Amino acid sequence: MNKNRSTLRKSELQFFFLENAVIIVLTAFVVFMVFYRPSFRSWANLTTIINDCCMYGITALAMTAVIICGEIDLSVSSIYAWSTCLFVILCNSMNIFSAAVITLLVGAVWGLFNGMLVAFLRMPAFVATLGTMYTAKGLAYYITEEKPINTGNPMLATIGKINIANISLVPIVFLIVLAVLYCIMRYTKVGRNVYATGGNYEVARLSGINVKLSKIIVFVFTGICSALSGIMYCTRVYSGAATYGSDLTTWCVAAAVIGGTSMSGGYGGVHRTIIGILLMAILFNALTLLGVDGSMQRFIRGLVLVVVIMFDAISKAKKR
Amino acid sequence: MKKIIALLLVIVLALSLVACGSKESASADNQPAAETSTNQTTETSTEGSTTKRIFMSAAYYTAPYGSPLMAAVEEKAKALGYEIQIVDGEANADKQLTQFKTAVADGFDALIYWPGDSASTPPVVEYLNSTGLPWVDINTLPDDSIIDQCTVIASNEVQIGRELGKLIVQYYEENSFEEMNIAYVEGDSGSSYTIHLTEGINEVLADYPNIKILNEPMYANFDPAQAMTITEDLITKFGDEIDLVVTQDGGMFQGAYNAIMSAGKLGEYGIICQGQDLIVKEKLLSGELYASVAQDPFQEGSLAVEVLDKLIKGEAVDAWTYTPTGPIFAADIDNYSWF
Known part of the structure; x- marks a missing residue:
């Protein structure tokens, strides 16, 4: 009996470590950095990490919802680039609040377009959003005449410089998006439908869930969040270009997966993605502080992603 | 039990971040990052070794031009007794800004900024100037609105374009063309380099109405494979109308050269890049490439560290140190470094 209990505890412990591998690794890494590299714990550095990760983090939260719904959106990087261009152009001719509203609406239209292709035409999201990715990028090149553009809008510079204890506007916007998305996914029918659609599409459809609407909603939200990330970028660098954000899609997918959201849909949570976002940002920051050169940084970041996904796979196998 | 342990781990993480951060935050909360970092710089210098440290964020870390440039920066920095760290800025201004903030917080003594594009440079330059640390801009020009606030080590890109233009004219005159048609392969549509080179070429060709660029702008993104595809398409479209192929760098020359060779047009078309x-050197020697224009990454990298060294020592420097440029013919190859 005791032997059985001990075996049970051992396997529970194993399962626990696998289940929480990312948090454990992140905690250990932070503790290591705190003692090994004192500059890591400086307030200036911590706020740099927070300000940096929240900008892409906004889109990563929305990407998590798409993945939970059993889909993927490859067009976020292009919608982001498009939005930086559109927003900067608009800022040069109108006030930034109107420019922001228009940019967000156009982002929503891009998302709606993706959602319609996937929900009504039953196109695989991979293919549909790949097409949108090229379309949005091409349009961004076209409207900027293939050049990076900037703006001298004084209001944008003022907003960009807003900070509380060195924390900029971006983390505040990130927290608002997180709160909204978390509440929608956790406490509303829409959120439950998204989980159900991603978990088993046919069962959800036969249960009377409007699966098409669920898909459209997550894509629209992703379009809006990509545009919002683009606007946040502009508040920091006052410029837009079709080339910006080329790594956004992979970054967002990585953050969601590291956070524990299943690529097969139906499982995960936007709040979990915070762990992925933090890990990516802290790793990027720490590698620079540790004096690791650029090539090795790419290698290590890739390696971490592979290891985390490996843990995820092992953990799922254990669950079964 | 599991939930408790998970919670504890999260609390440890949060406490590590907040508590350790708050140690310095008490004094640093209301200071800009630069002031905090200046304190730390002093700390590093007094507590650690006295070797000064240079930090470089390179926008085009993986570009063929970047490798010799960064090697030259490293070599020169070590020769002058500095420690150097170079990171990949991935042509992302915000990422580069973050990298510089991280470096400043870590107590680096001087900075080298290789921007991805001009338009996004103002906030980065504003931050770099706010740190009070010596820094230089390398290779990509800052935006016109803030160029007077920077110390720049770069080619005059428009001048490189003019040199290319002059070579085109020289080829035209040497071959006694009545009219000459060019297939022109450009780099990255957004980069100042591409824009300025084309500006320089157009400036020279404006006086030669019989020299015509056949195609609309075609961008190969400095990628040999894309340059090959574009050149193949141009050969299919224009065929024998083409007299000369011009590319904006050596990598794209390689792609264009392969396309021309596959089409059996070697010797029929002139090529300038x-x-x-090294491929440029080889083809100059074989006579298949008419001429090239110099933009020496070795000199540029080395010059950047030399200028930065002067700034660190408080010596006066020119606002813009030009990387030398000029035409390279087969006879001149021994005068240049190749990569």
Whole structure:
């Protein structure tokens, strides 16, 4: 009996470590950095990490919802680039609040377009959003005449410089998006439908869930969040270009997966993605502080992603 | 039990971040990052070794031009007794800004900024100037609105374009063309380099109405494979109308050269490019490439550290140190470094 209990505890412990591998690794890494590299714990550095990760983090939260719904959106990087261009152009001719509203609406239209292709035409999201990715990028090149553009809008510079204890506007916007998305996914029918659609599409459809609407909603939200990330970028660098954000899609997918959201849909949570976002940002920051050169940084970041996904796979196998 | 342990781990993480951060935050909360970092710089210098440290964020870390440039920066920095760290800025201004903030917080003594594009440079330059640390801009020009606030080590890109233009004219005159048609392969549509080179070429060709660029702008993104595809398409479209193929760098020259060779047009078309790649040297020697235009990454990298060294020592420097440029013919190859 005791032997059985001990075996049970051992396997529970194993399962626990696998289940929480990312948090454990992140905690250990932070503790290591705190003692090994004192500059890591400086307030200036911590706020740099927070300000940096929240900008892409906004889109990563929305990407998590798409993945939970059993889909993927490859067009976020292009919608982001498009939005930086559109927003900067608009800022040069109108006030930034109107420019922001228009940019967000156009982002929503891009998302709606993706959602319609996937929900009504039953196109695989991979293919549909790949097409949108090229379309949005091409349009961004076209409207900027293939050049990076900037703006001298004084209001944008003022907003960009807003900070509380060195924390900029971006983390505040990130927290608002997180709160909204978390509440929608956790406490509303829409959120439950998204989980159900991603978990088993046919069962959800036969249960009377409007699966098409669920898909459209997550894509629209992703379009809006990509545009919002683009606007946040502009508040920091006052410029837009079709080339910006080329790594956004992979970054967002990585953050969601590291956070524990299943690529097969139906499982995960936007709040979990915070762990992925933090890990990516802290790793990027720490590698620079540790004096690791650029090539090795790419290698290590890739390696971490592979290891985390490996843990995820092992953990799922254990669950079964 | 599991939930408790998970919670504890999260609390440890949060406490590590907040508590350790708050140690310095008490004094640093209301200070800009730069002031905090200046304190730390002093700390590093007094507590650690006295070797000064240079930090470089390179926008085009993986570009063929970047490798010799960064090697030259490293070599010169070590020769002058500095420690150097170079990171990949991935042509992302915000990422580069973050990298610089991280470096400043870590107590680096001087900075080298290789921007991805001009338009996004103002906030980065504003931050770099706010740190009070010596820094230089390398290779990509800052935006016109803030160029007077920067110390720049770069080619005059428009001048490189003019040199290319002059070579085109020289080829035209040497071959006694009545009219000459060019297939022109450009780099990255957004980069100042591409824009300025084309500006320089157009400036020279404006006086020669019989020299015509056949195609609309075609961008190969400095990628040999894309340059090959574009050149193949141009050969299919224009065929024998083409007299000369011009590319904006040596990598794209390689792609264009392969396309021309596959089409059996070697010797029929003249080829001119910019660059000091080994393939350029080889084809100059074989006579298949008419000429190239120099933009020496070795000199540029080395010059950047020399200028930065002067700034660190408080010596006066020119606002813009030009990387030398000029035409390279087969006879001149021994005068240049190749990569």
